Amino acid sequence: MTKTDLERNDGFSFAPVLNQTPGLFMQNGTLNTNRISIRGIGARSPFSTSKIRAYINEIPLTSGDGETTIEDFDLTLFDRIEITKGPGDVQHGSSLGGTIWMRTFDLFNNPNHFESKTQFGSYNTVSMTNQLTANFNHGWLNFRHSLLHSDGYRNNNQSDRQNFSLLGKVDGAMFGNVYVLANYTNAKAEIPSSIDSLTFVNNPQAAAANWQIVNGNEDYEKGTFGLSFQKDFYDANWQIASSVFYTFRNNYEVRPFNILDEKSDMFGIRAKGTYKKRIKNNPLEIVIGTEIFNENYDWQTLQNGTENQLSNNQENRFYYNASAQGDLKIWNSVTFNAGVNVNDTRYNLMDLFNPDSTKPKWKLSFWCNDFAPFWCRNRADVFRKIWRSSHLY
Structure with a gap:
């Protein structure tokens, strides 16, 4: 999806943009409650997105338990969005449903400028974005601030919702290129929840x-930071391309049955090497890569009114991913x-409310490969994909 496709919408939500893609369906109950499914994968998750991985540049937006959140970002950050259906994207985890890869702008050689944009919509919806771009001899910086309100x-x-972003x-x-990404979000959103058919x-x-x-x-703040x-x-x-990233999220959610107080932070690295060569004038490209992150997730539930503690848990999640992919043009x-992806996820759960209870640990591994002869002629694409996955407990 190009910049033109991204601008062809109201700018308040990702749903009108992503729903232009055949096979992808994004539902949004509110501005902060969304679910994405690709070819039906992910439809069983009631109020969130699962089995689909997402990245902003090379920084993962999928947590250690497989939940993906993209709706907190401002759409004006992105120059294009690439969507892979099915587990064919071995470089980004071979997720069962697919991968959403969001790429930010490259503003090199753009003049120094300030830009302000305001949009109005129904139900007192207002979106305001201000951004400042500065260019210098060997690079650029872009700072933007956005506000979104809706009744x-x-x-x-x-x-x-309020966003602060730095690109x-x-x-x-001779020393290579360095990229910086920082995004901070502060939001508070009421939850009307579900109603019966008669209502x-x-x-x-x-x-x-x-x-x-x-x-x-829900009242939350979250941050995404990366250096590439x-x-x-x-x-x-x-x-050679590598990234170091850190994300955090603090959330306080009031619900009829209890209050959820949760905190999470994740630190990790991604690295990949790309080799290009011509064999008898046919281009060959080989990509090998890895992704590692460690996530800590602390959550507790409190009683409404008194805020007496009902549960208190700590989780540690470790994720490792290694991949290799090759592309060879063998004819015009x-x-x-062909590609292979191996990933490993480990969980460690500790119950602090009942310290004498069992402390389970378990391990889950996946192995996938992708084999795809690809045919392209006269702007018509015909392709065939075969993949296999194994689960080891």
């Missing part, structure tokens, strides 16, 4: 009565592609 169509449906690039020539017909604006009584809402390096070696036959319109 919503339903009762108990007000949303407020940058330094061209070090939906007679009063669709109503919120679920039990959620409205307690003013159900890219360098060509040996007459550009080899390219035929490309042979």
